[in-house]
Amino acid sequence: SSPNTPGLRALQGKAELEALAGRVRDAMQTAGVACPLLLKVAPDLGPEDLADIATVALARFDGLIVSNTTVARPASLRSRHRGESGGLSGRPLFQPSTAVLARLFRLTEGRL
Numbered sequence: 261s262s263p264n265t266p267g268l269r270a271l272q273g274k275a276e277l278e279a280l281a282g283r284v285r286d287a288m289q290t291a292g293v294a295c296p297l298l299l300k301v302a303p304d305l306g307p308e309d310l311a312d313i314a315t316v317a318l319a320r321f322d323g324l325i326v327s328n329t330t331v332a333r334p335a336s337l338r339s340r341h342r343g344e345s346g347g348l349s350g351r352p353l354f355q356p357s358t359a360v361l362a363r364l365f366r367l368t369e370g371r372l
């Protein structure tokens with residue numbers, strides 16, 4: 261979900277995520293790797309995207325990491341760098357990340 265990598269966030273779509281998880285699971289099996297498969301989720305996703313991610317995650321992943329950096333730029337930013345592109349982290353991300361965490365917890369019934 262890196263905002264600095266063009267097109268990478270598109271992999272969080274349901275079909276793309278299912279395909280990616282399948283390829284990763286196949287590669288893990290071929291390589292004999294037995295470790296948890298986790299998905300890092302961006303804080304900028306809407307309710308429908310989060311519902312899709314929860315569905316795929318319950319079927320194909322062992323856990324979720326919520327959240328990554330945001331591409332949003334809250335009006336409260338005071339830094340002279342507030343207009344720069346790329347990922348933003350830290351205090352401005354606390355509320356949106358907490359909201360995504362709560363939503364995914366409800367959608368997965370706390371199983372991930």
